[in-house]
Structure formats: C-alpha cells, structure tokens
Amino acid sequence: MSDRLSIVVVEEDRDRAISIVDALRDSGEYDVHVIGNASGLARKIAAFMPDVVLIDIDNPTRDMLEELTLASGPLERPVAMFVSGAASGLARAAVESGVSAYIVDGLQPERLAPILEAAIARFQMGRQMRTELAETRRALEERKVIDRAKGLLMKAKGIDEDAAYALLRKTAMDQGRRVAEVAEALVTASGLLS
C-alpha cells in the first residue's frame, strides 16, 4: 500500500482547481484528484478512497459530502469534518479562509497540517479575489444607476450635474439611506411613470 496521502479537491472552476492542485503538489508528495461535476459526487469521491477531501465552504454541493460521514458499506471508510481536536487553530483558520476539509477516521493531525496550510493559503487568495470582483461589479452597477438618476434630475429640474448629485446625497442623508438606494428608487419610479 502506498504511503502517499490521497487528496480529492472538489472544485468546478478549472483555473481555481489547477491552482489548488499546484499548491498541494508544492507542499508535498500527494496523489491529488479533482472532481468538477456535482453529479453523483459522493459516489465519485468514495471511488477514490481519499484520505482527505477539500471543498469550498460556500459550495452548495458540500451537503452531498456529508453522506460520507456514514460509512454504508464494510469497505467504506467513514470520514469526519476536520474539527477541533489537536489542531483546532488550524481548523478555525480553515473555516475562516473558506475551505472545509473532510478527513478519514484515524489520520494523524501532523500529516494533515501541511495539506491544510497549503489549501488555506490558496483558498484565502481565491476568496479575496472573488470578494474584490464582486465589490467592483457592485460599484460599477451603482455608478450606472446614480448616473441615470442624476440625468433624470437634471432633465426634470433643469439643474446641473453637481446640483443633481448634491440633491441625491442630501435626500439619502435625510432618509438615512445610501445614495445608490435613493438613485435606484428614483430610476424605478420614473420607469413606472413614463
């Protein structure tokens, strides 16, 4: 029997999967498999008989892995989510960085540590990038709505752009709302009235 640990990474996004696999390979000698498709997930994972399964905490298909905690056949090895115990600091870091690790019963925590450290670093980076992307997208959306609201005010009240923005900002402050929310309401209302 090979002494190398076998790791399954569940990740749909090909680029992210590759970057995680690379990070794991850099941290030690492991057999790493990637599963991208959720269909029949628990069965596919069981077929690899992995020691460790890594999955994004926000992945809804995570619930399919929970079945693995109940070994249903004599050859199946029950897995547990990696929690508390010897390396609880690491477990918390894992949860915070957005990776959940499922490990086979009886795996020594010190063998898991380098794997988790590599995964944590990679998931953290991925999470940061996604948050930034979502923020940028939202900021762009809001900018667009505010511009449209400014345009509506300028036309309706015959005021210039600065005055229109000041009016939006004042209304937002008076109502304890965000400028983008006021702009959104104005655009919606004007759409209904036109």
Add this chain to the structure above:
Amino acid sequence: MSTVTLPIAYMPLVDAAPLIVAQEMGFAASEGLQLDLIAAPSWSSVRDMLAFGRVDAAHLLSPVPVAMALGLGGVMTPVAAVSVLSVNGNAIGISRAIEARLLAADYDFDFSDAMKAGAALAAVIDDGITVGVPFPFSMHSELLHYWVSATPLRDRAIDIRTVPPPLMAEALAAGDVDAFCVGEPWGSVAVDAGAGALFLPGSAIWGFAPEKVLATRTEWAEIEPHLLGRLVRAIWRAGRWLGNADSRTAAAALLSRPDYLGIPSELIDRALSGHLTISAQGGQRHVDNFLEFHHGAANFPWRSQAKWIGRNLALRAGRSVHAADAAAAAVFRTDLYRTAMDTTGADLPGASEKLEGALRHPTAVASTSGGMILHPDEFFDGRIFDPSRN
C-alpha cells in the same frame, strides 16, 4: 433594554419565515433584539457556523441536533433545539417519466393516501429508484425511510441520496435521481420548471412532524438564558403572526424580497396556503396542514419527537437504541422553552412527552391555562410511537 444584535444562520426556505418575520415585523425589536440573518449555502454550512461560533442560533433541520448528540456526522459540538420553528412542509416529487407511468396506470394523484401512493409507485418501478433529499440528517430522509418500510416499496431498491434542492431539477433531468423529497419552495420550483410532479405531502406520512428547529450551542443557551428567552419569545410571536390567515399575503411578499428568498411571492404563497400546483399540467391540490408555524403547540420541542428521530437514526446506524433515547431527549430542551415562555402567558402542555401518532382528531390536553388543543398527528400506517417503551 439595550438592543443586542444576534447573528443567526438560515437556509433561504419558506420555513425560515419565523426568523425573517421576527426581524422584519418588529417582534425581535420589541424584545430588544436585532437579528443579523445570514443566508447559508448549505446545511453543513449552517451547522458549522453554529458549531464554530460564527452565529449564536440557527434554523436547522430537526434531526441534525439529534444526530450530533448521537455522534453521527462530522461535528460533535453539543447543540440544543430550544423550540420548533415549523411542523410539516415537505413534499415528495417524482420525475416526469414516472409521472407518465403512473398516469398510464390510472393513478389518481389524490395527494393524501400515503399507503395507496406507495403501492402505486412500487407497481411502476420494477428495478429501483434513487430519491434525492437535502441532507442525510433530515425529516425528509426520516419520512422517506418510514414510508418505504411500511408500503410495498420495501421490496424495491430505494437509494436515498443527498442532492442540494437548488440542483434537484437538474439532477432529475440528468437521471441522477428519479424522485425527491424537499421543502418549499423547491417542490414548486421543480413543478414550474417542468422537471417533475408532486406526489405526496410529508404530512400524509406523519401528520405532525417537527421540521425545523431553532438551535443554539448548548453552552450558549446555558450562559445566556436572558438572550435566549428574548429570542424564543420573539420567534414565537412571529409564528403566531404567521399562523393568522390574514398575514399570508404580507408574509409571502416579505419572504419574496431579494434579500431573503428572491422568488415570486405567488410561489411562496402555495406553501403558506397549502394550495399546491402538483403538475406541469397545472393540477391543483389543497393540503390542510401542509406547513404549520403556530397552532397545536407547534413550537413546543416535545422530547418524544426527539426520541422518534433518535431511535430511527440509531436503528439505521446500528447504534444502541437505549442510549439514543436518552441522548435525543436531552437535546430537545423543553425546560429552556418553558422558562423562556413563562412570562408570555402562552399555554404550555403539562407533559413534555406524548405518544406520537395517537391523535386522529384535534384533542384537548392538560395545559397551564387549560385551553390547549393538539392537532392530529397520525402516522399513515396507524402505528403509535410510545417514547417510554423500547
């Protein structure tokens, strides 16, 4: 009273309504609480957020705290069910292919007779079927196992697998599952997508099944009794509001907001009213007790309910039923519920356990102010679960 913010995890489902209503309709505010409701992507995520202390309370499948107490599943942090958020609300659905076979066999889709439904389904599946449920520890899974074991389906190969409900329609189309048992809105979503038909409401299997509970870490419940009391009361008042038929339209509109379920309110109203669309052809069925938030002492965490769940989980996992009884009963905290509700004047039952499945009609029982009526809670096969015998 200063306002305290409590982070609470939930899954965006119709039966998360008591939490959403407590926050939005001011029931939380009047107890000095602000609920920071965090929508989770999966049940494992809800459980982990609670276990690791990211949130103080959670909307959780009723069998999850019991399974954790039995040592099943990956996480062992002691978690308590301090009240029941909702009773019933699930539906079993089938693929269009099986629906066609049942129609060809002149099945009438009465949507109420679980025995007949089991026999009809068994007659049109020769080999076996795979049935999707949201989580391995769920009332969906418990009801399916119970139903299969007491109908001709017991002679078929029924494989119960976990499939996240948002992916259920896709899994049906891909042939990964042939049937499913899910909570709303996912049954109605599958029907509207033309992926399947609804076959049987969960209430046709067990008339009064505890579906979701309000769960907290046991440690938190014990060190924060005052906060817990405020939370339980706020949510109980939200459930009482939801139990009023006049609230339905407002409740559906509230839940449909993009921050919560983000789906049309008409779809939500089906579960709240019990008027379900069961097929792509638009077939309608009405279920009286489809989803209950308040009446019949719905929020009381009966220890006998926990024992029923615990015993079934233990039997399937090959654990000691005797030990499971004690562990399960200790998780449904009738004591904490009683303390929390003490000041509300709400009627509380005299007992903390009851026979499950013994009531065929609404029945008056001994209670603190003497006005308590329990609802019918029959199992479809007439069995009665006695929590004091094993």
